[in-house]
Amino acid sequence: MTSSVIGKFLLGIALALTILPLPVDKGDTSAYAEGLTATSTALTGPTSSMAGVAAYLSATVTDAPYQTINYGFPMNYYLGSVAFVEDGVTLDTVSLSLSPTATFNVSELSEGDHTVTAVYSGVEGSAEGSASDSFTFTITPLDRGLWESLGAEGYTLTGSADSFQLVLGADETPYVAFRDLGSLKVNVLKFDGEEWVSIFDSISENGLYISLITAPNGKLYLSYLSYNNSFQVKTYDPTSGEWESLSSDGIPYPNLSSNSLTIGSDGTPYLSYIHTGFNYTTYGYTSKTEVRRFDGSEWVLVGDEHGVYEGDLYYSSLAVGPEDRLYFGYRDKELKVKLKTYDDTSDSWELVDGIEDFLPNKVSYLAPISVSTANGAIYMAYTNYDSPSYSEIAKFDGTEWSQPGSFDTVGSSENISVRLGADDTLYAVVKSNADQQSYVEKYQDDEWSIIGDNSFAINTVSLARLAIGTDNQPYVAYFESASPLFMQASTIGAGTPQPSNTYTIEPIANQTANPLSVGYTSGMQEEKYITLTRTGTGDLTNLTVALSGQNAEDFVVAPPEATALDDAAPSTWFTVRAADGLSAGTYTATITVSADHMTSVSFTVTQVVRSLKGDINHDGLVTPADALYITKYMQGKIDLTDEQFEVLDMNGDGELNSEDVQMIMNIYLGVSI
Incomplete structure (x- = not known):
């Protein structure tokens, strides 16, 4: 832009400010010759926020004056500024601009209660200043850690990608595989501790339908549909850094799609895929899903010529269960969830018993199946077809079906990604109905809880992949809707596992009261004072004590002095004593201490009542x-x-x-x- 053009532009703005009439009800100072316009300021915001997490106070000024500038269209610029003040100290001053609202980020405030007032400056000769009512909120400590980016954000080579996967190597190194849409090449990157490094030669390989998995021996297996319409499977040795093709020809069939790769405990690779061909009987195209295993030299069909399924299916995935039993999950043409297993006796794929009765409804999305390494249970996450904002998880333990938990999700149903931790804890990526943000949650103590004190993404997530380390460290790679051509990988707590809240108290030793003699009077019993001390990180609520056992009615227990324990009050106590009028004998009962989320703690209490001295026949008399x-x-x-x-x-x-x-x-x- 030349200097003459700039000069004309600035002159235009000056003329607009001087020639355009200011609105009489707001900005024309001549309208207020008899006095300034009164304003009012309202301050709103969250009542609590976690330290370091972005949260905003909003101060809105009513009747703030503005000026209109014409840039070819009119724009209102509000005048004056708002100061956010606490205890006489100005935290920040924000000028009004295109809106009569100013905001203040409270993320850097210290933990504890804060009381802030918003003070509007007013405009000389036009509007009076005003102050809001004080607003009190609390900054709470971080107790779950923050999500942090793992390497540079947006690590795809040309900015756009699809068909991506996330896995962890045997040494917990994160790897991502994807198709770069700028070149249509297959790419595999690993995180070297500082940045994402390409480890796969993407120059010569077009690819689609990418799968990436870590084998028991630590090698990576990569499968994809190449440009010549054959599925290629390659292995990567992290030690040597070398790739090797399992078969030069791959699986060469026309019209292949939708593969899933898994590895047996002995290192045998299995690959499922859909093969679409022309049926000369019906004179139409038909689809068939097959599974093959690599026997060391070629890919061999698993099952008979009918394959796993004949017809259209969606969201298929293959997994190895206990004793290397193969499982194949999918959504069929009727939109129902199905799970099949391979029977090597009949050399065929059989539907798992009970699934049609347990999962009778239609689904809109089915996540890849997960298998427990501890007990071999199969987990399948899906989104209801009729209620797309509601997702569920089904579990098959080898005998029967159950439902360990459900959660709400909104937006794209393909957000769902479910994985199992080292201790068989369920983890899932979900999108909150409340704020439309995506979170990682875990299922523990019969409820879902959020991992991390913030969402792992700034914008709306359209697709996510989840991986869980051996120490239950979660990793997530995802597409953001605001930048749909980029992916990010994040890890919570900068690589340091964030422990879950624990709900525990100090162990309680078994109690024995001082002996009594028959005929004791009320009040002679020893009253045991039992102290309950919180040792975990989570707050204990609804503390109760209960007696059980054959002699439960022979003791009297008082409830705890306090029913909640936290950092401020970590201890409380209760009492127990023998009942009145017990005859000679030994009495023992069990006392159980319970609280929300806590594994109950039990101990015994014993009272011995001796016979009256000399009363050997227990008639209550000495004769x-x-x-x-x-x-x-x-x-x-x-x-x-x-x-x-x-x-x-x-x-x-x-x-x-x-x-x-x-x-x-x-x-x-x-x-x-």
Whole structure:
């Protein structure tokens, strides 16, 4: 732009400011000759936010003056500024512009309560200043960690990509595979700790329908549909950095699509794919899904000539279960979820029992199946066809079906990505109905909870892939809708696993009260004070104690002094004692302490009630009948247990003789001993 053009542009703005009339009700100062316009300021925002997480206070000024500038179309510029003030200190001052609202990011404020007021400056000769009511909010500590980008954001080579996968190597190195839409080439990148590095020669390989998986021996297996319409499978050795083709010809069929790759425990690769061909009987095109395994030299068909499924299917995936049993999940042409397993006895694929009854409804999306390494259970996540904002997970343990958890999701149903952690904890990528942001959640204690204190993406996510490390460290790669041609990979806590909240208390030792004697009066029982001390990181709520066991009714327990434990109040206590009027004997009951999310803690309490000294027959009296036991014992006519001996040993000298008999008779006759 030349200097003369710039000059004309600036002159135009000046003329617009001076020639265009300002609105009489807002900006024309001559309209306020008798006084300034009154304004009002309202301050709103979240009542709580986590430290370091972006959250905004919004101050809106009513009746703020503005000027209209004509750039070929009129634009209103609001005048004045808003100061955000706390305890007389200005946190920030923001000038109004195209809106009468100013915002302030509270992410850098310290943890704790804050009370802020928004003060509008007013405009000299036009509008009065105004202040909002004070607004109080709380900055809470980070307790789940922040998501951080792993390397540079948007790591695709030419900016656009599809058909992408995310896996972790045996050493937890992240790898991504995708087709670069700028070149239509297959690319595989690994994260070297600082940046994403290309490890696959993308110059000569067009590709589609990409699968990437880590084998038990640590090698990576990559499959894709090449430009010559054959499925290629290659292996990558992280130690040598070399790629090797399993078969030079691949799987050369016309009209191939939609592959899924998995590896057996012995390193055998299996590949599923859809083959579409012309049927000369029906004179139409038909589809058939097949599975092949690589026997060391060629790809061999698994199952008979009918394949896994004949007809159109969608969202198919292949997995290896216990004892290397093959499972194949898919959505059929009727939009129903199906799971088949390979029966090597009949050399055919059979539908898993019970799935048609357990999952009778239509689905709009089915995520790749996951297999538990601990017990071999199969997990299938899907989105309901009739309720696209609601997703569920089905579990097959080899015998029966169950539903471990459901969650809400919105937007593209293909956001769902489910993986199992090292301890069989379920992890899923979901999109929140509340803020449209995508989160990683885990299923624990019969409920879903968010991993991380923020969404892993800034904008709306259209597609995500999830991987879980051996230490339950989650990684996610995804497309953002605002930049749909870019992917990012993120990890929580900058590579440091963020522990989940734990809900525990100190162990409680078994309790034994001081012995009582028959005939004790109320209040003589020892009252045990039991301290409950929180040792986990999560707040304990709804603390309760309960008695159980055969002698539960023979004890009295008082509820805890407090029913919630947290950082401010980590301990409380309760009491237990024996009931009144117990007869001779030993009484034991179990006390169980429970709280929300906490594994219950149990211990025993014991009370011994001794017989009345001298009352060997337990009639509640000391009589000559009791003294007779001593006489018979001295004569060798009866034997006594240690407890009976102690009851009759009136002087405690360890012997039974005439002196003990005389003491019993004195008690009976009321003679002072």
